[in-house]
Amino acid sequence: MEEVSRGRIPEAVAIVAKREGIKPAKLTKLVSAGRVVIPMNARREIRPLGIGxxxxxxxxxxxxxxxxxxxxxxxxxxxxxxxxxxxxxxxxxxxxxxxxxxxxxxxxxxxxxxxxxxxxxxxxxxxxxxxxxxxxxxxxxxxxxxxxxxxxxxxxxxxxxxxxxxxxxxxxxxxxxxxxxxxxxxxxxxxxxxxxxxxxxxxxxxxxxxxxxxxxxxxxxxxxxxxxxxxxxxxxxxxxxxxxxxxxxxxxxxxxxxxxxxxxxxxxxxxxxxxxxxxxxxxxxxxxxxxxxxxxxxxxxxxxxxxxxxxxxxxxxxxxxxxxxxxxxxxxxxxxxxxxxxxxxxxxxxVKKRAREWDLEMAKARVDLDWERQFRAAINQRLARQIRHRRGVEIDTCTMCSDLCAIRIGRELVKK
Ligand code: SF4
CATH class of the missing domain: 3.20.20.540 (Radical SAM ThiC family, central domain)
Structure with missing residues (x-):
C-alpha cells in the first residue's frame, strides 16, 4: 500500500492487472484506497492474487x-x-x-x-x-x-x-x-x-x-x-x-x-x-x-x-x-x-464482459453439438465427460432427446 501511495506500480500489482484485464494505474488506485487487496507475505513467492x-x-x-x-x-x-x-x-x-x-x-x-x-x-x-x-x-x-x-x-x-x-x-x-x-x-x-x-x-x-x-x-x-x-x-x-x-x-x-x-x-x-x-x-x-x-x-x-x-x-x-x-x-x-x-x-x-465470453463459448459449442468443445468449456471437464459417456451410447446428440434433439431440428430448419 505504501509503494502504490507513492505512485509506484509494484510487480505484484502489474501481474494482477494483467491477469484480470484491468489497467495497472486503475488497480494501483484501488489498492491504494484499500478497495483491493493482494495478500502476499513478504516471505512467500506465489502468484499474486487480487481480491476486491x-x-x-x-x-x-x-x-x-x-x-x-x-x-x-x-x-x-x-x-x-x-x-x-x-x-x-x-x-x-x-x-x-x-x-x-x-x-x-x-x-x-x-x-x-x-x-x-x-x-x-x-x-x-x-x-x-x-x-x-x-x-x-x-x-x-x-x-x-x-x-x-x-x-x-x-x-x-x-x-x-x-x-x-x-x-x-x-x-x-x-x-x-x-x-x-x-x-x-x-x-x-x-x-x-x-x-x-x-x-x-x-x-x-x-x-x-x-x-x-x-x-x-x-x-x-x-x-x-x-x-x-x-x-x-x-x-x-x-x-x-x-x-x-x-x-x-x-x-x-x-x-x-x-x-x-x-x-x-x-x-x-x-x-x-x-x-x-x-x-x-x-x-x-x-x-x-x-x-x-x-x-x-x-x-x-x-x-x-x-x-x-x-x-x-x-x-x-x-x-x-x-x-x-x-x-x-x-x-x-x-x-x-x-x-x-x-x-x-x-x-x-x-468483469462481466470476460465472464460472459466463457458462457458464449459453451453456447456455441452446444449449438454445434461439439462435445469436445463443450467439455473444454465446462467448469469440471472430468465430470461432464464422465456423464456424457456413462451409458456407452455414442450418438451425435445426447440421450436426453436422441433423434428428437431440438438443437439439431432447429439447426436443420435454419439451413432450409
Ligand atoms: S438431445 Fe436434447 S438435451 Fe441433448 S443436446 Fe439435443 S436438445 Fe440438448
Missing part, C-alpha cells in the same frame, strides 16, 4: 485437522485437490496435531495465498491469554502466512449488544466463541481489539493481510441481521480505517445464515460501513434445513451476495454442520462455490 472491486470474485477453501482427525497428510491432499479444482486461496483451520508442521507443510507445498486463524493455535491447550494470542499471530506471520482472520469485532461493546438482542444460536464462529470466552472469564477486553496498533505493527512487518472476522455472524435464519451483527461491522469499519492509515491491507468477513431477501441490503450496508473494503463471505446460507446440501444453500446466497458486491466466497461443503469434510466433499464444495462466483461475475462491473 472490478476483479473476478475469488474462492477460498478451508481445510484443517481437528482433535478427532489429526492427519496432516490428508489435509494437505485436500488442499492440493481444492487448488486443482480451482480454489484461489486456502485457509488452514487446523486444531488437532502439530499445527506448526501442518501450516509449514502447506506453505511449502502450495503457490496460492494461505490464510490462518491464529486464535485457534493460541487456544489449543485451553489456556487462552493475550500473550499466546500475539505469539500465535507473530509466529504464523513469520512462517509466511499471507492473510489471517482476527475476530476484533467480538469485544465488550458488541457483546453488550448481543445481551440486549438475544439469539436462538448465540455465537457460532469458533474464533468468536473463543474470544467471547476470554472476555467473559477474564473481564478483559479482546486483546486483538484492545491492542490493534500492535496487530498492525506485526502485520506491517510481515506484509500480512488482515481479514477482520465476523465473530458475531448469525448461525441460523432466525438470528440474521440483528443489532449485534451491525455493531460489529460499525467497529470493523473503524478498524479498516486505522489499518489503511497504517498501510496494512485489510478485508472484512461477513455473515453467515441469512434469508435471501436480506442479503443485498446486508452486503451493501457492510460495504458502506467499511468504506468498500474487500468483503469475504461464508455463504450466506439461505436456509437452515438442508444438511448434506449446504454447499448449495451457500452457493445460492453467494450469487446474490456477489451481485451485491461481495468479492471473495468461502467454499461450503456437503459436510457443513455434520462432519469434517472428506477430499470429495472439498472438491464438490470448490466447484459449486466457483459456479456461484462465476454466476455473480456475469453481472459484476469490470
Amino acid at each position: 472491486e472490478f476483479l473476478t470474485t475469488k474462492v477460498n477453501v478451508n481445510i484443517g485437522t481437528s482433535k478427532a482427525f489429526e492427519s496432516s497428510e490428508s489435509e494437505n491432499g485436500k488442499a492440493q485437490a481444492a487448488v486443482e479444482a480451482g480454489s484461489d486461496t486456502i485457509m488452514d483451520l487446523s486444531t488437532g496435531g502439530d499445527l506448526d508442521l501442518i501450516r509449514r507443510n502447506l506453505l511449502a507445498a502450495l503457490k496460492v495465498p494461505i490464510g490462518t486463524v491464529p486464535i485457534y493455535q493460541a487456544a489449543i491447550n485451553g489456556d487462552l491469554s493475550s500473550e499466546r494470542m500475539f505469539n500465535a499471530l507473530e509466529n504464523q506471520a513469520k512462517d509466511g502466512v499471507d492473510f489471517v482472520t482476527i475476530h476484533v469485532g467480538v469485544n465488550k461493546n458488541s457483546l453488550e449488544r448481543l445481551k440486549y438482542s438475544p439469539r436462538i444460536m448465540g455465537i457460532v464462529s469458533r474464533g468468536g466463541s473463543l474470544t467471547m470466552k476470554y472476555i467473559v472469564e477474564t473481564d478483559q477486553e479482546n486483546p486483538y481489539y484492545d491492542e490493534f496498533d500492535y496487530v498492525l505493527e506485526i502485520a506491517k512487518e510481515h506484509e500480512l493481510t488482515l481479514s477482520l472476522g465476523d465473530g458475531l455472524r448469525p448461525g441460523c435464519i432466525e438470528d440474521a441481521s440483528d443489532r449485534a451483527k451491525y455493531m460489529e461491522f460499525i467497529m470493523l469499519g473503524e478498524l479498516v480505517q486505522k489499518a489503511r492509515q497504517a498501510g496494512v491491507q485489510t478485508m472484512v468477513e461477513g455473515p453467515g445464515h441469512m434469508p435471501a431477501n436480506d442479503i443485498e441490503t446486508s452486503v451493501r450496508a457492510i460495504k458502506h460501513l467499511t468504506d468498500g473494503a474487500p468483503l469475504y463471505l461464508l455463504g450466506p446460507l439461505v436456509t437452515d434445513i438442508a444438511p448434506g446440501y449446504d454447499h448449495i444453500t451457500a452457493a445460492i446466497g453467494g450469487v446474490i451476495a456477489g451481485m451485491a458486491g461481495a468479492d471473495f466466497l468461502c467454499a461450503t461443503t456437503p459436510s457443513e454442520h455434520l462432519d469434517l469434510p472428506t477430499r470429495e466433499d472439498v472438491i464438490e464444495g470448490t466447484y459449486v462455490t466457483r459456479i456461484a462466483a462465476h454466476a455473480a461475475d456475469l453481472n459484476k462491473m469490470g
Whole structure:
C-alpha cells in the first residue's frame, strides 16, 4: 500500500492487472484506497492474487485437522485437490496435531495465498491469554502466512449488544466463541481489539493481510441481521480505517445464515460501513434445513451476495454442520462455490464482459453439438465427460432427446 501511495506500480500489482484485464494505474488506485487487496507475505513467492472491486470474485477453501482427525497428510491432499479444482486461496483451520508442521507443510507445498486463524493455535491447550494470542499471530506471520482472520469485532461493546438482542444460536464462529470466552472469564477486553496498533505493527512487518472476522455472524435464519451483527461491522469499519492509515491491507468477513431477501441490503450496508473494503463471505446460507446440501444453500446466497458486491466466497461443503469434510466433499464444495462466483461475475462491473465470453463459448459449442468443445468449456471437464459417456451410447446428440434433439431440428430448419 505504501509503494502504490507513492505512485509506484509494484510487480505484484502489474501481474494482477494483467491477469484480470484491468489497467495497472486503475488497480494501483484501488489498492491504494484499500478497495483491493493482494495478500502476499513478504516471505512467500506465489502468484499474486487480487481480491476486491472490478476483479473476478475469488474462492477460498478451508481445510484443517481437528482433535478427532489429526492427519496432516490428508489435509494437505485436500488442499492440493481444492487448488486443482480451482480454489484461489486456502485457509488452514487446523486444531488437532502439530499445527506448526501442518501450516509449514502447506506453505511449502502450495503457490496460492494461505490464510490462518491464529486464535485457534493460541487456544489449543485451553489456556487462552493475550500473550499466546500475539505469539500465535507473530509466529504464523513469520512462517509466511499471507492473510489471517482476527475476530476484533467480538469485544465488550458488541457483546453488550448481543445481551440486549438475544439469539436462538448465540455465537457460532469458533474464533468468536473463543474470544467471547476470554472476555467473559477474564473481564478483559479482546486483546486483538484492545491492542490493534500492535496487530498492525506485526502485520506491517510481515506484509500480512488482515481479514477482520465476523465473530458475531448469525448461525441460523432466525438470528440474521440483528443489532449485534451491525455493531460489529460499525467497529470493523473503524478498524479498516486505522489499518489503511497504517498501510496494512485489510478485508472484512461477513455473515453467515441469512434469508435471501436480506442479503443485498446486508452486503451493501457492510460495504458502506467499511468504506468498500474487500468483503469475504461464508455463504450466506439461505436456509437452515438442508444438511448434506449446504454447499448449495451457500452457493445460492453467494450469487446474490456477489451481485451485491461481495468479492471473495468461502467454499461450503456437503459436510457443513455434520462432519469434517472428506477430499470429495472439498472438491464438490470448490466447484459449486466457483459456479456461484462465476454466476455473480456475469453481472459484476469490470468483469462481466470476460465472464460472459466463457458462457458464449459453451453456447456455441452446444449449438454445434461439439462435445469436445463443450467439455473444454465446462467448469469440471472430468465430470461432464464422465456423464456424457456413462451409458456407452455414442450418438451425435445426447440421450436426453436422441433423434428428437431440438438443437439439431432447429439447426436443420435454419439451413432450409
Ligand atoms: S438431445 Fe436434447 S438435451 Fe441433448 S443436446 Fe439435443 S436438445 Fe440438448
